[in-house]
Amino acid sequence: MPKENRPTIKNDAAYEAMRREGYGKAKAASIANAQANDATDPSRKGGKAPPYEEWTKDQLYERARELDIDGRSELSKSELIEALRSK
Incomplete structure (x- = not known):
């Protein structure tokens, strides 16, 4: 998707990789932006609920x-x- 037609993505490489893997646009954007934010750690398990x-x-x-x-x-x-x- 052309960059000018989507909301701001802070980590384009991560976004595009997730889209190729089948993630939805919103989820890929959310994860890519979280990865670009030094204050967050999206790879760390957050919740206590079982799978x-x-x-x-x-x-x-x-x-x-x-x-x-x-x-x-x-x-x-x-x-x-x-x-x-x-x-």
Whole structure:
């Protein structure tokens, strides 16, 4: 994407690498900008929650409900995990 058509990206190389890996535009921009900011450390694990694979399907469904993910009642556990990660 031409630089003039997108919001300010502070680390273009990281942004482009993440886009090639399949990250969404907003997520790639957020991570690239965090990497460029000396006050943050985006590689360090921040939360204390276990990975989604350790959650029950009911827990995943409730989190999907909180995030208002459409079609959540028809999704399998692995689909819920994918939807939550892409949100």
